[in-house]
Amino acid sequence: xxxxxxxxxxxxxxxxxxxxxxxxxxxxxxxxxxxxxxxxxxxxxxxxxxxxxxxxxxxxxxxxxxxxxxxxxxxxxxxxxxxxxxxxxxxxxxxxxxxxxxxxxxxxxxxxxxxxxxxxxxxxxxxxxxxxxxxxxxxxxxxxxxxxxxxxxxxxxxxxxxxxxxxxxxxxxxxxxxxxxxxxxxxxxxxxxxxxxxxxxxxxxxxxxxxxxxxxxxx
Ligand code: SAH
Ligand code: DHB
Ligand code: MG
Numbered sequence: 001x002x003x004x005x006x007x008x009x010x011x012x013x014x015x016x017x018x019x020x021x022x023x024x025x026x027x028x029x030x031x032x033x034x035x036x037x038x039x040x041x042x043x044x045x046x047x048x049x050x051x052x053x054x055x056x057x058x059x060x061x062x063x064x065x066x067x068x069x070x071x072x073x074x075x076x077x078x079x080x081x082x083x084x085x086x087x088x089x090x091x092x093x094x095x096x097x098x099x100x101x102x103x104x105x106x107x108x109x110x111x112x113x114x115x116x117x118x119x120x121x122x123x124x125x126x127x128x129x130x131x132x133x134x135x136x137x138x139x140x141x142x143x144x145x146x147x148x149x150x151x152x153x154x155x156x157x158x159x160x161x162x163x164x165x166x167x168x169x170x171x172x173x174x175x176x177x178x179x180x181x182x183x184x185x186x187x188x189x190x191x192x193x194x195x196x197x198x199x200x201x202x203x204x205x206x207x208x209x210x211x212x213x214x215x216x217x218x219x
Pocket of ligand 1: 041068073090091
């Protein structure tokens with residue numbers, strides 16, 4: 001049976017309609033991203049819902065995101081936080097950060113989310129130096145070549161029992177048979193660590209495209 005007969009689009013639509021329907025706030029956030037010229041490379045609604053369920057599963061109170069774009073995944077994640085919870089999200093592009101701040105304010109999440117502007121690797125090093133308290137969940141979704149560096153920089157910032165997540169765990173890997181790209185090296189680093197329990201969850205992205213979310217539980 002060919003991929004087209006599997007009809008991945010229909011399965012993706014079913015999951016989204018049943019479990020991850022966007023509300024007006026999420027639709028407006030995507031509309032503002034589009035009006036502001038941001039690329040449509042946010043997580044899908046079903047991946048956003050998965051992030052949210054995972055954050056709730058571990059009772060996350062402090063979340064770190066690398067790669068904000070227009071704040072779409074940040075809205076899904078921040079909605080999992082308790083009243084005193086906090087999300088810090090790192091972004092290099094000041095226009096993206098501006099759109100994200102507006103989207104998060106419109107979502108009523110401005111008080112819970114801090115968008116930090118700058119190169120993520122530099123911000124992470126600054127966090128180490130400043131003794132940043134540990135995070136419960138870290139979601140990596142920025143420049144793919146830096147994933148191995150983010151892996152090393154993020155693990156010390158994650159509490160035991162915390163979740164390290166990274167988007168796009170499958171698409172570049174499948175395009176690169178040598179598996180030398182940043183995402184493939186990240187996956188190999190995670191797989192080799194005995195102090196992490198890791199797996200890639202394939203994600204249907206629509207138009208018959210498949211990508212993946214890699215999950216690593218810090219033991
Ligand atoms: N998580 C977002 C999508 C992020 S797209 C969502 O699902 O809604 C990737 C983002 O990473 C872009 O906004 C890009 O500007 C940002 N980025 C790229 N390189 C970066 C770097 N070195 N440091 C911080 N952010 C970076
Ligand atoms: C693309 C998708 C992503 O999830 C991402 O983080 C970066 C780029 C893309 O489809 O090009
Ligand atoms: Mg992504």
